[in-house]
Amino acid sequence: MPDENLPNENPVRSHVTRLRVRYAETDQMGVVYYANYLIWMEVGRAEYCRAAGIRYRDMEEDDGIRLAVVEAHCRYLHPARYDEEIAVKTRVANASRRGVEFQYEISDARSGRQLAYGETKHLFLGAGMRPVKLPEKYWALYGIEPLAETPRIT
Amino acid sequence: MPDENLPNENPVRSHVTRLRVRYAETDQMGVVYYANYLIWMEVGRAEYCRAAGIRYRDMEEDDGIRLAVVEAHCRYLHPARYDEEIAVKTRVANASRRGVEFQYEISDARSGRQLAYGETKHLFLGAGMRPVKLPEKYWALYGIEPLAETPRIT
Amino acid sequence: MPDENLPNENPVRSHVTRLRVRYAETDQMGVVYYANYLIWMEVGRAEYCRAAGIRYRDMEEDDGIRLAVVEAHCRYLHPARYDEEIAVKTRVANASRRGVEFQYEISDARSGRQLAYGETKHLFLGAGMRPVKLPEKYWALYGIEPLAETPRIT
Amino acid sequence: MPDENLPNENPVRSHVTRLRVRYAETDQMGVVYYANYLIWMEVGRAEYCRAAGIRYRDMEEDDGIRLAVVEAHCRYLHPARYDEEIAVKTRVANASRRGVEFQYEISDARSGRQLAYGETKHLFLGAGMRPVKLPEKYWALYGIEPLAETPRIT
Numbered sequence: 035m036p037d038e039n040l041p042n043e044n045p046v047r048s049h050v051t052r053l054r055v056r057y058a059e060t061d062q063m064g065v066v067y068y069a070n071y072l073i074w075m076e077v078g079r080a081e082y083c084r085a086a087g088i089r090y091r092d093m094e095e096d097d098g099i100r101l102a103v104v105e106a107h108c109r110y111l112h113p114a115r116y117d118e119e120i121a122v123k124t125r126v127a128n129a130s131r132r133g134v135e136f137q138y139e140i141s142d143a144r145s146g147r148q149l150a151y152g153e154t155k156h157l158f159l160g161a162g163m164r165p166v167k168l169p170e171k172y173w174a175l176y177g178i179e180p181l182a183e184t185p186r187i188t
Numbered sequence: 189m190p191d192e193n194l195p196n197e198n199p200v201r202s203h204v205t206r207l208r209v210r211y212a213e214t215d216q217m218g219v220v221y222y223a224n225y226l227i228w229m230e231v232g233r234a235e236y237c238r239a240a241g242i243r244y245r246d247m248e249e250d251d252g253i254r255l256a257v258v259e260a261h262c263r264y265l266h267p268a269r270y271d272e273e274i275a276v277k278t279r280v281a282n283a284s285r286r287g288v289e290f291q292y293e294i295s296d297a298r299s300g301r302q303l304a305y306g307e308t309k310h311l312f313l314g315a316g317m318r319p320v321k322l323p324e325k326y327w328a329l330y331g332i333e334p335l336a337e338t339p340r341i342t
Numbered sequence: 343m344p345d346e347n348l349p350n351e352n353p354v355r356s357h358v359t360r361l362r363v364r365y366a367e368t369d370q371m372g373v374v375y376y377a378n379y380l381i382w383m384e385v386g387r388a389e390y391c392r393a394a395g396i397r398y399r400d401m402e403e404d405d406g407i408r409l410a411v412v413e414a415h416c417r418y419l420h421p422a423r424y425d426e427e428i429a430v431k432t433r434v435a436n437a438s439r440r441g442v443e444f445q446y447e448i449s450d451a452r453s454g455r456q457l458a459y460g461e462t463k464h465l466f467l468g469a470g471m472r473p474v475k476l477p478e479k480y481w482a483l484y485g486i487e488p489l490a491e492t493p494r495i496t
Numbered sequence: 497m498p499d500e501n502l503p504n505e506n507p508v509r510s511h512v513t514r515l516r517v518r519y520a521e522t523d524q525m526g527v528v529y530y531a532n533y534l535i536w537m538e539v540g541r542a543e544y545c546r547a548a549g550i551r552y553r554d555m556e557e558d559d560g561i562r563l564a565v566v567e568a569h570c571r572y573l574h575p576a577r578y579d580e581e582i583a584v585k586t587r588v589a590n591a592s593r594r595g596v597e598f599q600y601e602i603s604d605a606r607s608g609r610q611l612a613y614g615e616t617k618h619l620f621l622g623a624g625m626r627p628v629k630l631p632e633k634y635w636a637l638y639g640i641e642p643l644a645e646t647p648r649i650t
Contacts, residue, residue: 062368069226091579117553212381216522227366245425271399377534
């Protein structure tokens with residue numbers, strides 16, 4: 035899948051991935067059903083991590099870390115339609131050792147028209163689905179400063 | 189499907205519907221995937237209307253009125269799990285002739301434990317997916333006052 | 343959810359469950375997207391088990407038994423549409439200690455018109471996703487004879 | 497998305513497209529939920545058409561032609577897992593002016609291991625969802641011979 039890393043001092047802080055609207059994602063209104071935008075956000079998160087050299091899958095399998103969503107929000111501007119190529123721009127808006135907040139811009143890749151934007155907030159969970167502090171090796175992925183003592187998401 | 193209309197001066201203003209978590213709705217974290225809560229909200233909206241004597245389907249077919257979602261928000265408290273019976277309590281938080289805002293409480297039907305809550309905002313669209321004013325015959329459904337001149341959702 | 347156990351010598355061998363078509367399940371052709379019928383079959387299987395006094399969830403959690411699908415087939419006769427009440431009639435067509443085959447009739451609950459029918463074949467898996475022989479306590483659920491030595495699904 | 501047209505006398509008769517398994521597509525068994533393979537088949541069909549220079553979307557919008565599925569079948573060999581890259585090889589197995597049958601091989605793109613294979617059968621529908629004969633301009637897409645008088649799917 036093509037991607038465009040935006041110019042950025044920290045190249046992992048923003049990432050664009052593309053996907054094609056599936057027939058399965060439309061509804062009888064002739065546009066993409068609204069819950070599917072949250073799936074696209076998940077794709078955006080996974081590709082953000084991959085672009086930074088870390089597979090979300092490995093974080094789950096190797097370290098037992100899971101990103102449990104605690105909040106999701108989406109504002110819909112224009113409907114996405116079948117077969118359109120969609121660009122999902124994902125960035126970390128906020129992160130601490132306890133959790134992370136992503137922001138997304140979803141647009142029509144061809145025209146550049148913004149279709150929706152949204153945010154999701156997550157907590158890091160470990161064994162037994164209990165909150166854990168993120169291991170230091172993942173801090174750079176989310177732009178967490180080594181000295182940041184104060185969690186910004188609680 | 190069983191339902192429980194809550195005690196309410198306006199009996200159509202709040203409605204509880206129940207559904208059973210499907211295997212398809214879980215993910216490999218062992219809980220319900222987060223986008224599916226928005227589908228449950230849709231079920232809540234449809235059953236709210238049905239309890240008030242109006243099928244959303246008829247509104248689409250007979251009058252060409254569509255409820256286009258412009259915003260969705262969900263806050264996740266506890267994960268829903270496979271095979272649990274879920275109660276979705278839906279109410280109209282705000283409505284005008286131009287749009288409507290629903291609120292939802294999603295809980296485990298057996299324990300009563302609240303799992304999530306959320307809101308969706310919608311505009312009424314007519315032919316050509318253009319905003320329209322809701323025909324008067326549907327005002328009561330959403331609790332719109334006959335004299336309410338000022339749209340509360342714009 | 344209402345159900346109708348059909349007249350049957352073995353009352354657990356056939357079960358009807360009902361569900362309401364969700365907006366999310368439609369596509370832009372104005373009918374239910376074809377993959378969703380397989381989800382309805384899953385609902386049919388779960389309710390078949392529940393009607394027989396066994397929760398599929400318990401089989402997974404208590405005994406680590408999983409029903410891995412090895413084959414699925416659906417034939418579509420008439421399209422299902424939004425908001426219709428659907429009846430899923432599920433029966434065990436074949437079963438051994440190694441696997442089970444379900445058959446489904448999917449119809450419009452109001453008119454009785456058959457919309458689709460299908461089959462799924464499953465293997466019983468245990469720890470490490472390896473094939474296992476089904477514990478005897480579940481034999482009656484699938485109508486497996488105590489003396490049936492020859493697995494009919496291999 | 498990358499694709500690999502197989503060596504073939506008729507280059508449109510077989511096409512490989514790739515996709516990445518989404519978290520949303522997994523279930524609590526830790527593998528891809530079985531209905532999602534049918535969605536991947538749909539992606540395969542769309543990309544098959546695109547590779548042949550025709551967008552399925554245009555066929556719907558410009559000529560009102562819809563591919564109504566009448567049968568779907570899938571055989572599952574090995575489970576697909578989160579984040580794997582999947583190759584969907586699609587070919588037309590049979591076609592007439594009345595309908596078309598696709599075959600699919602779904603495999604792990606990295607190892608080449610085959611995960612599933614399946615078929616779908618479709619009828620061409622026109623206005624009012626009535627069967628129509630496919631306009632001649634689309635014959636080459638499905639490899640329909642100009643002189644093939646006998647429909648092979650009825």
